Amino acid sequence: MTTFPLDKLSLRTQVRMKVNGEPHVLLVKPWQTLLEALREELGLTGTKEGCGNGNCGCCTILMNGKTVNSCLVLAPEADGAEILTVEGLAQNGRLDPLQKAFIQYGALQCGFCTPGFLLSAKYLLQENPNPTEHQVRLAIAGNLCRCTGYDKIVRAILAVARGEVQ
Amino acid sequence: MRPFEYVAPKRLREAYAILAQADGRTVRPLAGGTDLIDQLRVGRKRADLVMDVKHIPELMRLEWGPRKGLYIGAGVPCYRVYKDPVVAQHYPAIRDGAMLVGSWQIQHRASLGGNICNAAPSADTVPPLLVYEAIAHIGGPRGEREVPLERFFTGPGQTVLAPDEILLGVRVPPPPPRSSSHYLRFIPREEMDIAVAGVASLVALDSRGVVARARIALSAVAPTPVRARDAEAVLEGQRPTPALLVEAGEKAVLATNPITDVRGSIAYRKELVKVLTRRTLSKALADLGITLE
Ligand SMILES: Cc1cc2nc3c(=O)[nH]c(=O)nc-3n(C[C@H](O)[C@H](O)[C@H](O)COP(=O)(O)OP(=O)(O)OC[C@H]3O[C@@H](n4cnc5c(N)ncnc54)[C@H](O)[C@@H]3O)c2cc1C
Numbered sequence: 001m002t003t004f005p006l007d008k009l010s011l012r013t014q015v016r017m018k019v020n021g022e023p024h025v026l027l028v029k030p031w032q033t034l035l036e037a038l039r040e041e042l043g044l045t046g047t048k049e050g051c052g053n054g055n056c057g058c059c060t061i062l063m064n065g066k067t068v069n070s071c072l073v074l075a076p077e078a079d080g081a082e083i084l085t086v087e088g089l090a091q092n093g094r095l096d097p098l099q100k101a102f103i104q105y106g107a108l109q110c111g112f113c114t115p116g117f118l119l120s121a122k123y124l125l126q127e128n129p130n131p132t133e134h135q136v137r138l139a140i141a142g143n144l145c146r147c148t149g150y151d152k153i154v155r156a157i158l159a160v161a162r163g164e165v166q
Numbered sequence: 167m168r169p170f171e172y173v174a175p176k177r178l179r180e181a182y183a184i185l186a187q188a189d190g191r192t193v194r195p196l197a198g199g200t201d202l203i204d205q206l207r208v209g210r211k212r213a214d215l216v217m218d219v220k221h222i223p224e225l226m227r228l229e230w231g232p233r234k235g236l237y238i239g240a241g242v243p244c245y246r247v248y249k250d251p252v253v254a255q256h257y258p259a260i261r262d263g264a265m266l267v268g269s270w271q272i273q274h275r276a277s278l279g280g281n282i283c284n285a286a287p288s289a290d291t292v293p294p295l296l297v298y299e300a301i302a303h304i305g306g307p308r309g310e311r312e313v314p315l316e317r318f319f320t321g322p323g324q325t326v327l328a329p330d331e332i333l334l335g336v337r338v339p340p341p342p343p344r345s346s347s348h349y350l351r352f353i354p355r356e357e358m359d360i361a362v363a364g365v366a367s368l369v370a371l372d373s374r375g376v377v378a379r380a381r382i383a384l385s386a387v388a389p390t391p392v393r394a395r396d397a398e399a400v401l402e403g404q405r406p407t408p409a410l411l412v413e414a415g416e417k418a419v420l421a422t423n424p425i426t427d428v429r430g431s432i433a434y435r436k437e438l439v440k441v442l443t444r445r446t447l448s449k450a451l452a453d454l455g456i457t458l459e
């Protein structure tokens with residue numbers, strides 16, 4: 001029978017991950033969420049905690065190319081992962097077209113939900129560069145906004161899809 | 167969150183060794199974490215050791231053979247299931263159920279195994295598996311066993327799994343010839359809510375257009391997901407007509423034992439079962455070229 005060195009487990013786990021293109025090695029507590037590790041260990045506070053239980057989408061990031069709620073990922077699960085947060089959207093000081101469109105269309109008020117919407121939209125356009133309005137609305141169903149009423153967010157995303165904002 | 171340790175075995179026998187050595191510690195398997203992590207956070211469940219099962223190759227398999235049918239590893243996330251062309255072609259209700267779970271963010275993580283093991287009466291991926299008579303494949307240090315999924319649930323949040331057992335996957339037999347299926351749930355909005363009631367229906371027709379097999383399963387209307395056998399019996403051996411579907415809907419209510427809660431009353435849930443039974447049957451029949459509504 002195989003045995004497993006359970007006594008070697010510890011309350012600090014090493015996690016190697018690439019965040020916004022940069023490699024990091026950090027020591028996390030196993031019960032820390034990836035959201036907490038990004039904010040508290042790496043100081044990447046663009047990713048927000050709204051509900052902490054998967055409903056609001058403020059903590060949305062890309063993990064290995066797919067959107068996830070980082071409040072529902074344990075930090076040690078991210079070992080070996082590639083992570084993209086809102087801080088990684090701008091390239092060489094140039095905002096991502098989605099960021100420009102959100103500004104141009106007034107798709108935010110308080111802005112708390114914005115990083116999550118941007119990453120959900122980034123993922124949508126990567127999967128489906130020409131979405132219909134209905135497809136945009138479905139793609140952001142996991143993101144809540146208390147301020148905008150969603151309409152301007154949808155219009156900003158559609159404008160990028162149509163190539164109107166670059 | 168209350169402290170716990172984390173382990174991610176890369177082989178099934180390592181996972182079994184961990185379960186065998188638990189020695190009184192609570193080991194919680196972790197798949198997508200979309201139920202478990204919040205339950206640990208708010209203290210509804212406790213864990214001494216969280217065992218991530220997503221690095222065990224056997225639990226990440228999604229395989230199909232015309233004779234063996236479909237095998238869905240317990241850790242396979244919903245998006246892999248509903249994007250799979252084989253699932254869409256041969257098991258439409260299973261695709262429907264996986265597509266309804268949460269948002270895209272949730273679907274990128276949430277597994278069918280986690281949906282099953284969490285054992286919520288409202289689990290959306292379960293009724294579709296029940297109409298295909300899926301079998302739960304269970305393993306642990308004391309060996310492996312198979313249990314019909316219908317008998318896997320013993321109450322809300324309760325299953326037949328022993329503390330040293332994990333779900334390895336579900337085996338779904340090949341679909342019957344000339345069959346189709348559909349799953350619908352009712353929620354007050356289009357996305358992201360818990361089912362007030364859900365119904366999966368499967369119909370197979372013989373060469374004369376008579377129902378050779380009918381399977382109907384319900385969610386959120388009893389302490390566990392249930393089959394509606396009286397409704398199935400009404401359909402089998404008959405030629406489908408609008409009146410027959412209405413009768414099947416009424417009989418489906420006999421299998422329910424709903425509660426009244428914030429989402430809906432007992433009477434409302436029973437009414438939904440009638441309507442959803444009719445609609446899912448009509449859709450499955452329409453796939454087979456029979457339009458009734
Ligand atoms: C915002 C939101 C929306 C949701 N919407 C829906 C919805 O529409 N429909 C729906 O049905 N559900 C929904 N859920 C619930 C949840 O996403 C599903 O139940 C999901 O399928 C759980 O899978 P998981 O892989 O994340 O499970 P986990 O959270 O990893 O595990 C769930 C439970 O099963 C146990 N477990 C996991 N894998 C195994 C295994 N292999 N063997 C033994 N035990 C195991 C865990 O220990 C835990 O107790 C939603 C959740 C959230 C947060």
Ligand code: FES
Pocket residue numbers: 048049050051052053054055056057058059060069070071072
């Ligand atoms: S904070 Fe993660 S979904 Fe709300």
Ligand code: FES
Pocket residue numbers: 107108109110111112113114144145146147148
């Ligand atoms: S801009 Fe305030 S929540 Fe969306």
